[in-house]
Amino acid sequence: MKPNRxxxxxxxxxGNLTRWFPQRGARALxxxxxPLMGNDLVTxxxxxxxxxxxxxxxxxxxxxxxxxxxxxxxxxxxxxxSALRDFFPNAQIDYAVKKSIDGIIGGNPDVTELWPVFTGxxxxxxxxxxxxxxxSVEYDAVFNFCPFLPGSAFPEPHRIFHFTSWxxxxxxxxxxxxxxxxxxxxxxxxxxxxxxxKFPIQRARSFEGPNLHLSHEAIQTAEDxxxxxxxxxxxxxxxxxxDTASPYTRVPFPSQSELLRAITDMPCRVLMGEGHTDRGxxxxxxxxxxxxxxxRIVLVPSSLALDAYAxxxxxxxxxxxxxxxxxxxxxAYKRSKGVSFCFRNRTAVLSVxxxxxxxxxxxxxxxxxxxxxSQEAESFSYQSRSACRNITCMHKMGxxxxxxxxxxxxxxxxxxxxxxxxFRERSRRGSPVKV
Numbered sequence: 001m002k003p004n005r006x007x008x009x010x011x012x013x014x015g016n017l018t019r020w021f022p023q024r025g026a027r028a029l030x031x032x033x034x035p036l037m038g039n040d041l042v043t044x045x046x047x048x049x050x051x052x053x054x055x056x057x058x059x060x061x062x063x064x065x066x067x068x069x070x071x072x073x074x075x076x077x078x079x080x081x082s083a084l085r086d087f088f089p090n091a092q093i094d095y096a097v098k099k100s101i102d103g104i105i106g107g108n109p110d111v112t113e114l115w116p117v118f119t120g121x122x123x124x125x126x127x128x129x130x131x132x133x134x135x136s137v138e139y140d141a142v143f144n145f146c147p148f149l150p151g152s153a154f155p156e157p158h159r160i161f162h163f164t165s166w167x168x169x170x171x172x173x174x175x176x177x178x179x180x181x182x183x184x185x186x187x188x189x190x191x192x193x194x195x196x197x198k199f200p201i202q203r204a205r206s207f208e209g210p211n212l213h214l215s216h217e218a219i220q221t222a223e224d225x226x227x228x229x230x231x232x233x234x235x236x237x238x239x240x241x242x243d244t245a246s247p248y249t250r251v252p253f254p255s256q257s258e259l260l261r262a263i264t265d266m267p268c269r270v271l272m273g274e275g276h277t278d279r280g281x282x283x284x285x286x287x288x289x290x291x292x293x294x295x296r297i298v299l300v301p302s303s304l305a306l307d308a309y310a311x312x313x314x315x316x317x318x319x320x321x322x323x324x325x326x327x328x329x330x331x332a333y334k335r336s337k338g339v340s341f342c343f344r345n346r347t348a349v350l351s352v353x354x355x356x357x358x359x360x361x362x363x364x365x366x367x368x369x370x371x372x373x374s375q376e377a378e379s380f381s382y383q384s385r386s387a388c389r390n391i392t393c394m395h396k397m398g399x400x401x402x403x404x405x406x407x408x409x410x411x412x413x414x415x416x417x418x419x420x421x422x423f424r425e426r427s428r429r430g431s432p433v434k435v
Contacts, residue, residue, distance in 0.1 A: 011392065015401035018388035022405070026390035033391045038171030046165040050194055056158055057141050060088050060199075064139040066132060067097045068146045069118045070245065071306070072325035072361075074101045075332055076184040077145045078108060078210045080163075083191035084143070085110040086203040096135060103307035104329065107213030107337040122245070122397060123148045136160070145187065148397075166190045171391065174357060181359045182371035184209055209374035212329065213337040214311050221304075222311035229298045230315075236268045236426050238419070239300075239316035239347075242285055243275040244324035247403040248355035248393070250278065251322050251384075255410040257288040259320075262416045264293040266423060271316065273326070274302045310334065314343045317377075318422055320350045320415070323361050327351050331363050331373035348377040348422050350415065354406030355393040358383050380418055385409045 017025040036042075065081050067074040074097040084093050095111045098118040106114050117131040118124060124132075124146065132153045136142045142154065145163040154160045166186060173181040180186075188207055230237060240260065244250040251259075263270060275281035279302070286294050300312065310329045313319055319330040327349070334343040351362045362381035364370035373379040384407040393399065393406070 011395065012400045014390075014392045015399060018390065019401050019405075022388035026388045029390040029392055034171060034175060037391075038168050038175065043168040043172065046168060047193070050161055050165055051197065053158060053161065054194065054198060059140045061091050062139045063088065063091055063093045064135060064142045065093065065095050066136075066142060066144045066146055066149070067095065067101075067118075069098055069120055069122070069124055069128070069148065070325060071098055071101055072245075072328040073145070073183070074098055074105065075210050075212070075325070075328045076361075077187050078105060078110070079184045079188040079207070080143060080145065080191050081108070082110045082208065083188045084195075086201055086205065087191075087195050087199045089202045094139075096132065100306055103218065103305060104212045104214060104310050107335075108211065124153075129153045143191070161194060163187065163190055170360065170394070174359070174391070176369075178369045180369060180371055181357075182363075183361055185371055208333075209371070210328065210332040211374070212310050212332045212334045214307050214334060214343075215337050216339040216341070218305065218307035218311045219336065219339070219341055221308035222315065225300075225304075225308070225312060226315050230269050230271065233269060236317040236423050237271060237315055238263060238266075238268045239271045239313055239319045239330075241273045241319070241321035241324070241326045242281050243273055243278050244322040245277050246324075246355075246397065248399050248406050249323035249353070250403070251352050251354070251410060252404060252407050253281075253285070255407065255412065257285055259410075259412050259415060260285055260297075261289060261293070262412065263419070264289065264296050266420065268317075268423065270297045271300050271312070272297050273300050276302050311343075313347060314345065316347050317426055318348045318350060318419055320352070320419075322352050322354070323356045323358075327363075328361070331375060331379065333374035345375050346377045347375050349373040349375060349379040350418065351379075351381050352410060352415070353381060353383045354386070354403070355389065355399065357394060360394065378422065382411060382415055384411075 014029055063084055067077045081093055081095055092112045094113045094115055096115040096117050099116040102114060102116040115135060118128050120128050132149060133155060136154050142160045144160055147164050170181060173179045185207060242256050272282050282299050286297060313330045314334050321327040330347055331349045333345055349363050353362055358381035359370055363373040363379035364381040365372035365379045386406050386408050388405050
């Protein structure tokens with residue numbers, strides 16, 4: 001299933017504009033699209049349309065939340081399920097996700113039944129659309145968080161509430177630096193804004209970030225890996241994820257090599273992912289290092305199951321990544337599933353951003369307007385310099401310009417400095433730094 005052709009053409013046009021005129025093109029797009037897409041008339045219109053739909057739904061006993069197809073989004077949109085549970089504690093609330101995500105969110109107590117239906121890659125395939133079609137007709141209301149599903153996936157559109165109708169709020173908030181604009185937080189707010197005028201809140205509580213629920217097998221696999229590969233020792237563990245699902249969020253290879261060289265100068269044990277989308281990137285990065293530095297790095301195989309990968313991250317004191325699914329797995333609070341086991345949940349999460357705005361999907365415990373990770377440790381977001389970055393970069397899946405322009409310069413010294421501070425704090429306290 002291909003994305004919307006109109007959006008494709010628009011992305012291509014805006015990409016050409018910023019390629020020919022980087023700074024002027026970016027300023028022009030921001031100057032036109034921010035007022036056009038993020039004004040009060042647009043947000044009010046979508047709000048009224050959603051409220052009208054709400055009045056036409058007679059019952060809220062069987063509800064379906066459809067996640068976006070990507071792993072990280074399925075982790076984040078659990079907050080929408082939790083928000084629905086706040087209003088309808090006795091309803092059946094099911095969650096449709098990518099098949100591979102079952103092992104890390106199955107067991108969420110707010111989900112009645114998990115439907116691992118998506119099997120496509122970057123976009124839903126025809127089978128995915130048919131699965132959503134057959135599912136959606138069984139529910140009183142459907143809350144769709146996948147922007148790539150066509151209208152044909154929902155035979156009864158009057159019962160469908162699309163998260164894309166919340167896009168003007170994201171645009172408005174990007175001009176309000178103190179307003180939290182993270183996807184996980186805004187998914188929660190989308191449900192509350194929709195339902196609160198009509199339904200009483202049954203479960204009053206403050207916002208909580210996403211959780212993961214991991215099995216005993218995943219926990220044991222991760223512990224065996226650490227024992228056999230990293231070995232015991234007093235040095236902190238740093239987990240470096242060099243790969244991302246999109247080239248527009250993947251830190252350029254030379255910058256990653258520079259960062260890795262600096263990391264291997266520190267007294268720490270290093271885990272590094274082999275890579276899934278850019279296969280072999282981990283091995284290629286190793287080859288840029290002197291032999292004695294390579295010996296200090298343990299490659300985490302791409303064949304490792306996702307739930308074991310999530311459990312392995314919990315052993316790390318620091319996790320570094322671009323904007324991608326593993327970032328959200330690292331930031332989520334981890335719980336055991338069916339066994340008595342207490343995760344550390346003390347991993348400091350560091351994220352480096354290119355095209356995407358860090359307030360939308362990054363974590364930072366030191367800055368207002370950012371969402372902190374759910375870990376009991378600090379989190380930091382870094383954005384590279386880019387002359388052509390603009391509002392259209394939010395839609396990274398539709399971009400067609402040169403991804404190198406997203407990372408004109410990455411402040412490696414600042415990242416390294418923060419890691420050193422985290423390590424010093426860990427050494428002083430005898431455990432990972434807590435907020």
